[in-house]
Amino acid sequence: MSKIKGKQDTGESLNKKPAKSKRKKKRKIAIGELIYGLICIFATASFAFLPLLGLTLSNVLTFTFPNGVWFLLFIFLCSIALGFILFFLRYYVRTIYAKKVYDSANKILHGDYEINLTDELSGEYKKIGEVLTTVATRLKLADKEKNDFINDFSHELKTPIVSIRGFAKLIAKGGLSKEEEKEYLSIIVSESNRLIDLTASTLMLDRLVGTIEIEKRHFSVSEQIRKSILILQNDWEKKNIEFNAEFENFHVYSNEELSSQLFLNVLQNAVKFSHNGGKIDVTVQGNDRFVTVCITDYGIGMTEETKSRMFDKYFRGDKSRSTQGNGLGLATVKRIAEILNLELKVVSEPSKGTSFTIIFRQN
Amino acid sequence: MFGILVVEDDFSTRKLMCVVLKNAGFRPIPAENSAEAISLFETEKPALVLCDIMLPDMSGFRLTETFRRMDAEVPIIIVTAKQAPSDKHYGFMVGADDYMTKPVDEEELVLRIKALLRRAKVAFEQKLKFGELELDYTKMNATVHGKDCDLTQKEFLLLFKLLSSVGKIFTRNELMEEIWGATDKNDHTLNVHVNRIREKLEGVTSIELKSVRGLGYKAVKIDEQN
Numbered sequence: 001m002s003k004i005k006g007k008q009d010t011g012e013s014l015n016k017k018p019a020k021s022k023r024k025k026k027r028k029i030a031i032g033e034l035i036y037g038l039i040c041i042f043a044t045a046s047f048a049f050l051p052l053l054g055l056t057l058s059n060v061l062t063f064t065f066p067n068g069v070w071f072l073l074f075i076f077l078c079s080i081a082l083g084f085i086l087f088f089l090r091y092y093v094r095t096i097y098a099k100k101v102y103d104s105a106n107k108i109l110h111g112d113y114e115i116n117l118t119d120e121l122s123g124e125y126k127k128i129g130e131v132l133t134t135v136a137t138r139l140k141l142a143d144k145e146k147n148d149f150i151n152d153f154s155h156e157l158k159t160p161i162v163s164i165r166g167f168a169k170l171i172a173k174g175g176l177s178k179e180e181e182k183e184y185l186s187i188i189v190s191e192s193n194r195l196i197d198l199t200a201s202t203l204m205l206d207r208l209v210g211t212i213e214i215e216k217r218h219f220s221v222s223e224q225i226r227k228s229i230l231i232l233q234n235d236w237e238k239k240n241i242e243f244n245a246e247f248e249n250f251h252v253y254s255n256e257e258l259s260s261q262l263f264l265n266v267l268q269n270a271v272k273f274s275h276n277g278g279k280i281d282v283t284v285q286g287n288d289r290f291v292t293v294c295i296t297d298y299g300i301g302m303t304e305e306t307k308s309r310m311f312d313k314y315f316r317g318d319k320s321r322s323t324q325g326n327g328l329g330l331a332t333v334k335r336i337a338e339i340l341n342l343e344l345k346v347v348s349e350p351s352k353g354t355s356f357t358i359i360f361r362q363n
Numbered sequence: 364m365f366g367i368l369v370v371e372d373d374f375s376t377r378k379l380m381c382v383v384l385k386n387a388g389f390r391p392i393p394a395e396n397s398a399e400a401i402s403l404f405e406t407e408k409p410a411l412v413l414c415d416i417m418l419p420d421m422s423g424f425r426l427t428e429t430f431r432r433m434d435a436e437v438p439i440i441i442v443t444a445k446q447a448p449s450d451k452h453y454g455f456m457v458g459a460d461d462y463m464t465k466p467v468d469e470e471e472l473v474l475r476i477k478a479l480l481r482r483a484k485v486a487f488e489q490k491l492k493f494g495e496l497e498l499d500y501t502k503m504n505a506t507v508h509g510k511d512c513d514l515t516q517k518e519f520l521l522l523f524k525l526l527s528s529v530g531k532i533f534t535r536n537e538l539m540e541e542i543w544g545a546t547d548k549n550d551h552t553l554n555v556h557v558n559r560i561r562e563k564l565e566g567v568t569s570i571e572l573k574s575v576r577g578l579g580y581k582a583v584k585i586d587e588q589n
Binding site: 226 | 579
């Protein structure tokens with residue numbers, strides 16, 4: 001009786017499988033399972049139909065009773081054996097595969113990310129193996145990114161800190177003229193500001209790496225741009241820059257915080273790379289499908305080389321001191337545009353200026 | 364003198380804040396941890412509290428909750444390095460009136476403190492003076508050489524806001540929201556008010572209200588213009 005139970009168990013558990021498995025494109029697996037299931041059903045069912053078969057055969061072929069019995073017994077034993085073999089195979093495969101998966105998962109737990117199970121397993125274990133391999137690859141990448149971040153950041157941090165310490169020591173030593181002291185102190189202040197910007201930008205950019213959940217809502221993109229322009233009021237008033245920012249009120253459905261940061265970074269660049277007394281044009285246009293923002297400066301512009309690298313982290317196009325930045329502004333812009341699904345277009349010509357176009361899709 | 368309780372565990376940050384506050388005319392009351400802060404809060408009864416979040420013995424959020432329970436009115440500003448929106452929301456939920464992230468701009472801090480104290484009807488910097496023009500927030504009137512300009516309440520509030528931050532541009536939306544409550548699509552109201560103020564201040568030579576095309580309005584000192 002237990003043998004029959006064993007077969008039935010196998011049959012039933014396999015019958016359940018096609019219903020439970022997710023609708024993926026792996027039809028091969030589904031078909032394989034189906035065939036497998038059919039064999040088991042047949043093996044089990046064959047036993048049930050045996051008396052019927054026996055009766056039919058004995059009627060048709062006029063077997064004498066003893067021979068019929070042997071024949072029936074033979075069929076009976078074959079189906080048991082078949083069922084058992086199938087069950088055993090399945091069990092054996094499962095154990096081997098399960099062990100492989102367990103070993104790989106254990107490796108990952110202990111920091112060894114060099115595993116590859118993509119081609120070693122089959123059946124329902126194939127999927128698990130693939131996912132586990134992907135997890136290991138991702139963890140390896142995350143580790144590398146973490147190390148790169150620490151290295152880059154520490155490196156960028158050193159320069160302003162060394163300046164601050166240097167000038168502070170000079171002042172502490174004494175014997176400086178009033179002008180010198182004032183100059184050194186102002187350098188300390190500006191280098192400190194640079195450090196603060198670097199920290200804030202790096203943290204912001206790091207927050208955006210990888211997939212993140214964002215909240216979206218309706219807001220006036222026109223008002224947001226105006227406010228962003230005014231955040232930089234000190235910077236552009238100092239350079240006597242004039243903003244042409246007359247536009248209607250347009251609304252978009254997006255994330256306010258990130259959108260604001262994007263505009264701030266683009267505007268900051270426009271101000272930074274404009275000449276004294278220059279102007280910056282900001283236009284906002286919209287229809288029921290798109291809202292298009294265009295920020296144009298008439299400053300130093302970019303060479304083809306600079307343009308090709310402008311979104312790289314820590315890349316600074318202009319090495320002169322007056323326009324020093326940390327190189328993260330546009331990298332952040334690009335990342336935000338990716339996250340918010342905005343289209344970015346840049347047009348630039350050396351000595352003529354640069355124009356950034358940002359397009360919001362209205363859903 | 365107005366006492367400001369400064370709750371901050373880092374030595375130099377605390378010292379810096381106290382010096383900045385002292386220079387701005389306040390009386391700083393430093394506290395290194397929550398226990399000290401609570402005891403000082405009871406004895407000194409500060410006019411405002413500046414509270415850091417990362418404290419050694421109790422979270423600044425819980426400390427704010429405690430202060431709120433002890434006094435429902437006192438203005439509390441949370442100052443912290445945490446800047447996720449959820450932290451800001453939580454700060455407001457536990458009863459803070461304002462939230463600033465480090466590094467704090469000293470000027471901005473002082474301006475916000477003054478604004479909060481003003482709103483709490485604490486008589487501090489309720490008066491503005493530019494040459495012959497004087498504004499008194501408690502009386503809600505503006506005088507030129509002592510003579511009342513006859514401003515309406517909205518006109519006064521608008522003028523006071525612009526003159527509180529001379530040179531700073533405010534967008535039309537910002538001004539409409541703060542003074543009229545809602546973003547009235549009709550900012551013709553705003554234009555009319557600005558013109559009326561200009562008319563009533565005719566003869567004032569120290570300051571001027573300027574409209575910045577596309578962006579908003581600002582008040583400027585006349586002798587500093589270029």
